[in-house]
Amino acid sequence: MLDADFFRRWLVAAAASVEREADRLTELDSAIGDADHGSNLRRGFTAVTAVLDEDAPATPGAVLTLAGRQLISTVGGASGPLYGTLLRRTGKALGEEAEVTRERFAEAFAAGVAAVGQLGGAGAGDKTMLDALLPATEVLAASFDDAAEAARAGAEATVPLQARKGRASYLGERSIGHQDPGATSAALLVEALARTARNGGAA
Numbered sequence: 001m002l003d004a005d006f007f008r009r010w011l012v013a014a015a016a017s018v019e020r021e022a023d024r025l026t027e028l029d030s031a032i033g034d035a036d037h038g039s040n041l042r043r044g045f046t047a048v049t050a051v052l053d054e055d056a057p058a059t060p061g062a063v064l065t066l067a068g069r070q071l072i073s074t075v076g077g078a079s080g081p082l083y084g085t086l087l088r089r090t091g092k093a094l095g096e097e098a099e100v101t102r103e104r105f106a107e108a109f110a111a112g113v114a115a116v117g118q119l120g121g122a123g124a125g126d127k128t129m130l131d132a133l134l135p136a137t138e139v140l141a142a143s144f145d146d147a148a149e150a151a152r153a154g155a156e157a158t159v160p161l162q163a164r165k166g167r168a169s170y171l172g173e174r175s176i177g178h179q180d181p182g183a184t185s186a187a188l189l190v191e192a193l194a195r196t197a198r199n200g201g202a203a
């Protein structure tokens with residue numbers, strides 16, 4: 001079962017990944033965006049770990065909702081509201097339960113990913129974070145490790161795509177040949193989830 005502490009540890013692990021990979025994320029965003037994706041997420045996830053340090057919510061839903069709110073209020077770029085919505089909607093779908101199964105989390109996460117699609121109007125193949133999140137969602141109920149692998153593969157598969165949403169879409173065909181920064185960071189988040197589960201806490 002997954003409890004509030006599992007989700008807190010996931011977000012702390014995600015923040016560490018973002019910190020480590022921030023320069024790479026910004027470099028990817030400099031090719032097809034405005035070179036701020038790493039700094040946007042670094043600011044957001046630093047604020048998430050700070051708020052979770054101050055206040056340790058008692059349920060998985062409350063941890064994710066609080067983290068999502070924090071991302072929305074601290075990140076100026078498009079990715080803040082999108083990742084914030086992902087976490088908030090996932091948290092809301094988990095309700096008040098003190099512990100959830102992986103299957104239940106997978107269902108809630110799918111609702112969160114659907115909300116990202118609704119907010120940004122993007123779908124599969126538009127060269128966004130959804131190209132990592134959607135394939136991960138499909139296998140999350142079966143295995144966190146498989147979800148991490150699917151997200152990584154999905155992020156890599158954005159290279160030949162032309163962006164149809166977000167800032168990169170302004171480049172038209174010139175967006176082809178570069179990996180999407182948001183899909184890359186989404187893969188980091190799912191990889192952090194798998195690592196957290198491997199390090200104990202996910203039965």
Ligand code: ADP
Pocket residue numbers: 029033034036037040041076077078079080082116119120121122127128129130165166167180181182183
């Ligand atoms: P900004 O584009 O405002 O500078 P960031 O650089 O932080 O914001 O984030 C860019 C990433 O956000 C993109 O690489 C893409 O994955 C994601 N993104 C942008 N627009 C959308 C959208 N409409 N739907 C889903 N993801 C999007």
Ligand code: MG
Pocket residue numbers: 029033034035036037077167
């Ligand atoms: Mg940007």
